[in-house]
Amino acid sequence: MTSKKENQKKIAKNWLALLLLFLAALFCFNDWFPSSDVVFFRDLSRYFYPLREYTVHCLKQGIFPWWNPYIMMGIPHSAPMQFVVLYPLSFLYFIGDFQFAFNLFIFVHLFLAAVFAFFFFKEMKYSTLASGWGAFNWMMSGYLVSSINLLNILGSVIWLPLVLLLFHRFLSRRDKRYCFWTGLALLMMFLGSEAGITLVTGWLLLGYAVVDGWRKGPKGLSFSLKGWGWTAVLFAGLSAFQWIPSLEYLLQTERVQMSFQTATLWSVPPLDLLNLWSPYITDAWALKQDYWVRQSLFTSYYAGMLPWVFILWLFLELKKTPRVKWLLIGLVCSLIIVLGKHTPVYKLLYYLVPGLSSIRYPVRLFFIPTLLLCWLLVHGCDSFLRFSKRDRPFLRSRSAAYLKISLAGAVLILLFSLEPVSHWVREKLLSSQGEEKILMQISLLNLHGTFQIWIASWLLLWLIAAFPALRYLTLAVLSLILLWDLSGAHKGINHTMPLQSFWRPSKAIEYLKKQEGYFRICPSPNFDLRNYAAPLLRVLEWCVPNSLVSFGIADVTGYDSLYPRRYLKLLGKIVASSSPSSNQLFNLLNARFLLTPKELPKEFTADTWKLVLEGKEIFIYENKKVLPRAFLVPRAVFLSDEDGALSRISAPDFQPSQEVVLEGTPEGIIVENTPSEELPAKKNEENAVIEVYRPNTVKIRVASGRPQFLVLSDAYYPGWKAFLDGKPAPVFRADYYLRSVQVPPGVHEIEWVYRPWWFFWAPGISLLTLFLSLRFFCGLDRKHY
Numbered sequence: 001m002t003s004k005k006e007n008q009k010k011i012a013k014n015w016l017a018l019l020l021l022f023l024a025a026l027f028c029f030n031d032w033f034p035s036s037d038v039v040f041f042r043d044l045s046r047y048f049y050p051l052r053e054y055t056v057h058c059l060k061q062g063i064f065p066w067w068n069p070y071i072m073m074g075i076p077h078s079a080p081m082q083f084v085v086l087y088p089l090s091f092l093y094f095i096g097d098f099q100f101a102f103n104l105f106i107f108v109h110l111f112l113a114a115v116f117a118f119f120f121f122k123e124m125k126y127s128t129l130a131s132g133w134g135a136f137n138w139m140m141s142g143y144l145v146s147s148i149n150l151l152n153i154l155g156s157v158i159w160l161p162l163v164l165l166l167f168h169r170f171l172s173r174r175d176k177r178y179c180f181w182t183g184l185a186l187l188m189m190f191l192g193s194e195a196g197i198t199l200v201t202g203w204l205l206l207g208y209a210v211v212d213g214w215r216k217g218p219k220g221l222s223f224s225l226k227g228w229g230w231t232a233v234l235f236a237g238l239s240a241f242q243w244i245p246s247l248e249y250l251l252q253t254e255r256v257q258m259s260f261q262t263a264t265l266w267s268v269p270p271l272d273l274l275n276l277w278s279p280y281i282t283d284a285w286a287l288k289q290d291y292w293v294r295q296s297l298f299t300s301y302y303a304g305m306l307p308w309v310f311i312l313w314l315f316l317e318l319k320k321t322p323r324v325k326w327l328l329i330g331l332v333c334s335l336i337i338v339l340g341k342h343t344p345v346y347k348l349l350y351y352l353v354p355g356l357s358s359i360r361y362p363v364r365l366f367f368i369p370t371l372l373l374c375w376l377l378v379h380g381c382d383s384f385l386r387f388s389k390r391d392r393p394f395l396r397s398r399s400a401a402y403l404k405i406s407l408a409g410a411v412l413i414l415l416f417s418l419e420p421v422s423h424w425v426r427e428k429l430l431s432s433q434g435e436e437k438i439l440m441q442i443s444l445l446n447l448h449g450t451f452q453i454w455i456a457s458w459l460l461l462w463l464i465a466a467f468p469a470l471r472y473l474t475l476a477v478l479s480l481i482l483l484w485d486l487s488g489a490h491k492g493i494n495h496t497m498p499l500q501s502f503w504r505p506s507k508a509i510e511y512l513k514k515q516e517g518y519f520r521i522c523p524s525p526n527f528d529l530r531n532y533a534a535p536l537l538r539v540l541e542w543c544v545p546n547s548l549v550s551f552g553i554a555d556v557t558g559y560d561s562l563y564p565r566r567y568l569k570l571l572g573k574i575v576a577s578s579s580p581s582s583n584q585l586f587n588l589l590n591a592r593f594l595l596t597p598k599e600l601p602k603e604f605t606a607d608t609w610k611l612v613l614e615g616k617e618i619f620i621y622e623n624k625k626v627l628p629r630a631f632l633v634p635r636a637v638f639l640s641d642e643d644g645a646l647s648r649i650s651a652p653d654f655q656p657s658q659e660v661v662l663e664g665t666p667e668g669i670i671v672e673n674t675p676s677e678e679l680p681a682k683k684n685e686e687n688a689v690i691e692v693y694r695p696n697t698v699k700i701r702v703a704s705g706r707p708q709f710l711v712l713s714d715a716y717y718p719g720w721k722a723f724l725d726g727k728p729a730p731v732f733r734a735d736y737y738l739r740s741v742q743v744p745p746g747v748h749e750i751e752w753v754y755r756p757w758w759f760f761w762a763p764g765i766s767l768l769t770l771f772l773s774l775r776f777f778c779g780l781d782r783k784h785y
Contacts, residue, residue, distance in 0.1 A: 014122070017132040021114045024136055025107065028487045032103040037496035038503075039103055042149040044494075045502075045539050046559055048082070049102060050549045052151075055083050056093045056101075058695060067695045067754050070549045071558030072567050073520075073589060073737065074715040077695070079249040080562055081193040082152045086242055088191070089155075099499045106148055113158035114139035117374065120161035123168060126382045129475065133482060134378035137307065140486035142279070142300030143370040148494045150297070152561075155192030157367045159185055160201060167205050170227050171212045179227055180777040183234030190239050195246065196359040197367065202232060203353065204368070211326065234777075237769025244762040248718065253562045255358065260341075260350055266297045266361040267340025275301040276373070277308060278450040279489040281443045297363050299493050304486050305453040306478075307373040309461070310380025327376050334368040360561075388464050388471070446489075453485050505551065506540040508620060511613050512553050512593065518629035518690060519592035520713075521548070522556040522574070541617055543595050556591050564715070566642070570737050573650045585649065588656040588735055590629045590713040594621040630688045630700050632708040632743075633660040640664075645736045660709045660740055662732045691749075698752040702743045710750055711740045719756030725749055 032039065040049070051068070055077070058065035065085055068077035078085040092105045117138040121131035138144065138161070147154040163185045170178035182205075190198040209228040213221030236243070250256060272295060274281050279302035314324055340346045340362030350357055359365075460474050460481075505513070512521065523543055539547045545559040557571065570585070577583040586594070586608075594609060596619045613620035637659055639645045645661045648654060688710055692699035702710055709732075716739040722729045724741065725748050734740035741750060 010128075013128045014118075017118060017128050017135075018115060021118065021132060021135055021139070022111060024483055025111045025114065025139065027483070028140060028491050029107055029110070031492070031496055032107060035496075036099065036498055036500065037103075038099045038499045039106060039148060039494050040497045040502055041494040044149050044151070046544055046546055048151045050546050051077075051083050052093065052102070053098050054549050055085050055090070056098060060094075063695055065695055068549070069693070069695060069714060070552070070554045071546060072560070072564065072715065073556065073713065074717070075558070075560070075564065076245065076249050076717065079245040080560070081191070081195065081242065081246055082561065084155065084191070084193055086191055087155065087193065088188070106151070106154070109154055109158050110139050110144065110148075113144055113161075116158060116161040116165070117371075120165040120168075121375070121378045123165045124378075126378050127385065130378045130381035130385070133306065133381055133479070134374045136482060137304050137377055137486065138371060138374045140490055141304070141370045141374065142275075142302040142490060143298065143366050145490040145493060146298035146300055149299075152193040153197065153364065156189045156194035156197040157192075159189035159192060160197075160367065160371060163189060163201055163205070164208070167208065167227075167231065170231075171209065171224060174223065176227070176230065177777050179230040180234055180773045182231045183238055183773070186231070186235040187238045190235070191242060194364075195243075196364060199355045199359070200365060200368075202235075205231065215322075230777075234769065234773055238766055238773070240765035240769070241763045244758045244765075245756065248756070248758070249562065250358075252564050252566075252717070254565045254568055255360075255562055257565075258357070258360065260347065260357075263350065263357060263360055264341035264346065264362055266295045266363050267342055267346070268295055268301075268338045268363050268366065270339060270342055272301060273335065276303060276369075277305075278302075278443075278447050280446055283443060295363055297361055298366065300490060301366065301370075302486075302489050303370050303373045304377070304482065304489075305450060306381075306457060306482055306485070307377040309454070309457045310384065311373075311376050313384055313461075314376065314380045324376075324379060327372055327379065331369055331372045331376065334365070334372060338362050338366050338369065384461065384464075388468070449488070453481060456481060503540065503550070506543070506618075507615055508543055508595070508613060508618050509540055509548065509551055509553070511620065512543075512548075513551055515592075518554070518590070518693060519626065520554040520556050520590045521593045521595055522586065522589075522591040524594065524596040541615075542597070543618070554590075556589050566737050567715070569646060573646065584652075584654050584656060586623055587625050587627045588649065588713065588738075590627060592623050592626045594623065595619070596621070627657060627713070628688070629693075629714075630690055630698075630710060630712045631657065632686060632688050632702065632704060633657065633711055633740075634706070634708050635659050636662050636709050636742075638662050638664065642736065645733075649735050656711075656735060660711055660734050661736065662709075662734055662740065663736075664732060696754040700750045700752075701747070702750055703747045704743060704745055706745050708743060709734070709740050710743050711735065711738060712752065713738050714752075715739070719754055719759075721753050721755055723751045723753065726751075 026033075031037065038049070054068060054070070055065050065077045065083075068075055077083055084090045089105070089108070092108055093101045095101050095104060114135040118131050118135035121134050122128070126134075144154065144157065147157065163182060166178050166182040166185055169175065170182060186198060186201065189201060206225075206228050209224035210221070213224030216224075269282075271282050279300055311328075314328075336343055336345050337349065346362055457478065460478050463470055463474050521543065523545060543553075543555075545555055545557045548555055556574075574583060574585050577585075585591075593612075597617060599611070599614075599619050600609065600621065608623060608625055609621040610624055611619060612622045633656070635658060637648070639648065639661060640663070642663065645663055648661050649656070686704045686708075687702075689701045690698065691701050698712065698714070700710065700712070711734050715737055716731075716733045720731060720739060722731045722739075722741040724743065729741050729750070732740045732742075739752075743750065
C-alpha cells in the first residue's frame with residue numbers, strides 16, 4: 001500500500017514538473033501566441049518558411065512532394081530532409097494556418113526537448129527538482145534557442161536525451177527490446193533533418209557502451225558493443241526509406257568534395273568560450289571580423305549560471321564519484337573538439353572518425369558540452385541537496401568559501417558600477433567605437449548581471465545550509481533565478497514580425513504573378529545576399545531566392561545547404577559572363593526575367609533585354625529571346641565528357657534552339673524520317689505544348705514533321721523517366737544540366753515521371769526491418785544476462 005502511494009506521489013511530482021516546464025516555455029515564448037507574428041530570423045525567412053510551406057501546400061493538394069521544380073531548375077524535395085517531408089511531427093504544420101503552425105512546430109520541439117531531458121535525468125536517478133532544472137536549462141540553452149533559426153538542427157538535437165535514456169535502459173536492464181526503441185528514437189532524430197547530429201550521436205552511444213561495458217568486465221563489454229551494433233543495424237534498416245535517397249542526392253552535390261577548410265569554417269574561437277559563463281561577452285570583439293570568418297552560425301553559447309555554480313560545488317565536494325569524473329572529462333574533451341580548426345585535435349579526428357568529414361562546421365557539435373553542462377547542473381544540485389539533509393556540518397564548513405567567492409564578486413561589481421572605472425574600461429582599455437562601443441557596453445551590463453546571479457546563487461545555497469527551515473522558499477527563489485537568467489539572456493534573440501506586413505507580395509512579385517506561361521526569373525548576383533540583415537528586411541522586395549516558391553514563381557537560382565555540383569558550375573558560367581546579352585544560357589534556362597538592383601547600361605540591353613518594371617530597389621528586364629520551358633531541337637551533338645558539354649553550351653556561337661548537346665552514346669536514336677498521316681502541314685506548326693506541369697509529373701504534347709529532340713529545361717536527375725505515347729523512351733542529359741528525349745515525326749504525348757530506382761526498394765527495406773524487429777526484438781520475453 002505504501003509503495004502504491006509512493007508511486008502515485010512520484011507520478012504527481014512528475015506531472016507537476018512537466019506542467020511547470022510547459023508554463024515556463026509559454027512565458028519564454030509568449031510573444032508567439034496568440035499574435036499574428038511569425039518567427040522570421042535568418043534562415044527561417046529565406047529557407048525554412050517558403051520550402052516547408054511548399055511541402056504542406058503539395059500534401060494538401062494530394063501531391064507527394066518528391067520534387068521541387070521552383071528552384072535551381074528543379075531539385076529533389078524529400079531527399080534533402082530539411083523540408084521534413086517524411087518527419088512524423090510535420091503533422092503540426094497542418095494545424096490552423098501555416099503562420100500559426102510554423103510557430104507551433106518550433107514551440108512543441110522546444111517543449112519536447114525539456115520533456116525528454118527531464119525523463120532522462122529522472123532515469124539517471126536524480127530528484128524531480130534537479131531534473132526539472134536541468135530540463136529547463138537544456139530547453140533554454142543558447143544552443144537550442146539559437147537553433148530556432150536552424151530548424152534542421154533543432155528538429156534533431158531535441159531527441160538526444162530520449163536516445164540516451166533508451167540506450168541507458170538497454171545497458172542497465174540488459175533488455176534487447178530497448179535496442180529497437182533506441183533505433184526508433186534515432187530514426188526520429190534523423191528524420192528531424194540533421195544527419196550530422198545523428199551520426200555524432202551514434203558515436204556517443206558507442207563511447208557510452210564502451211565506458212559502461214568496461215566497468216562490467218569482458219562479458220559486459222561484449223554485450224554492450226553487441227547492443228550498439230544491433231541498434232546501428234536497426235537504425236540503418238528503419239531509416240532506409242530516407243537515407244538512400246538522401247545519399248543519392250548527396251553524391252550529386254559539392255559536399256562530397258568538401259575540404260577541411262570549408263568543413264571547419266565556423267569553429268568556436270577559444271575566446272568565445274567565455275560566453276559559456278557570461279552571455280555575449282565577446283560580441284564586440286567578433287564584430288571586428290568578417291561574417292564568414294567569425295563563428296556566425298549560433299547567436300549564443302550561454303547555458304546559464306547555475307551549471308557553473310554547481311560545478312564549483314562538485315569541485316569543493318570531498319569525494320568525486322566516477323560519474324562526475326566522466327562528465328567533467330567529457331565536458332573538457334567536447335569543448336576542445338568544438339574549437340575545430342583552432343586546435344590540431346579536430347583535424348586528427350576529421351581524418352580518423354568515419355563520417356566526421358561530411359559535417360560542416362564544428363560549432364554544430366556544441367550540443368555535447370551544452371547537455372553535459374545541464375547534466376552537471378543536475379548532478380551538482382542533487383549532491384548539494386543530499387548533503388544539506390545528512391551532512392550539515394560539512395556544508396557549514398564550506399560556507400566560508402561560498403561567502404569569500406561572493407565577496408570577491410561583490411568587489412568586482414562595485415568596481416564596474418563606479419562610473420570613473422566603467423568609463424575608463426570602455427574608453428581606454430577596450431578602445432571601442434561606434435556599434436562596437438554599444439556592444440561593449442551591453443557586454444559590461446551582462447557581466448554585471450552575471451556577477452549578481454553568481455552572488456545571489458551562492459548566498460541562497462548558504463541559506464539552505466544555515467537555515468533548513470527556509471529550504472523550500474530558497475529553492476523556489478533559485479528556480480526563479482534560473483528562469484530569469486536564461487529567459488533574460490535568450491528571450492527574443494529570434495525576431496518575430498507580423499506576417500501580413502513582412503510576407504506581403506511586393507510590386508515586383510505582383511507583376512511576375514500576372515505573367516502567363518511557364519518561365520523563370522534570374523536575380524542578379526549584385527544583390528547583397530551574403531549579409532543576412534539586408535535580405536531579411538527585403539526578402540520579397542528583392543525577390544530573394546526561395547521566397548518566390550510561396551507564390552509559384554520559378555527561379556534559376558536557389559538558396560540551400562546542398563547544391564548540385566553541375567548546377568554550381570553552370571551558375572558560375574552565368575555569373576562570369578561579361579553581360580547578360582552575351583549569354584545564351586539565359587535563353588536556354590527559360591530565364592524570361594532578369595532582376596537587378598540597378599539599371600543596366602543600354603549597350604547590354606539593346607537587342608535582348610527590355611525594361612518592364614522599375615522599382616525603388618529593383619529593376620526587371622524581360623528577355624526577348626528566351627526559349628520556352630519545353631522546345632524542339634532538330635540537331636544533336638554527342639559528347640562523352642561533362643567538361644566538353646559545359647564548354648560547348650558556354651561558347652558564344654552556341655544556338656540552343658538549333659543544337660542540343662547530349663552526353664553519352666547515340667543509342668536508340670531515330671536516323672530516318674518515318675512517314676505519318678499526322679505530320680504537321682507546315683514547319684511553323686511544329687510545337688511542344690506543356691499540358692500538365694506538376695512536381696512529379698510533366699506532360700507535353702509534341703507535333704513535329706521530322707525526328708527531333710524535345711528539350712525540357714528542368715534539371716536532369718536520376719529517377720526521371722520518359723514515356724512516349726505510354727511506352728518507355730531513352731532519357732538523355734541535355735545541355736549539361738537539362739533533360740531531353742527524342743520524338744519521332746507526328747503528334748505524340750511525352751510524359752515525364754519522377755520514379756527513382758529506390759521508389760519501392762527503400763521503403764521495402766524499412767518495412768522489412770520493422771517487421772523483423774517486432775518479431776525478434778519486441779517479441780522476445782525480457783531476458784537478463
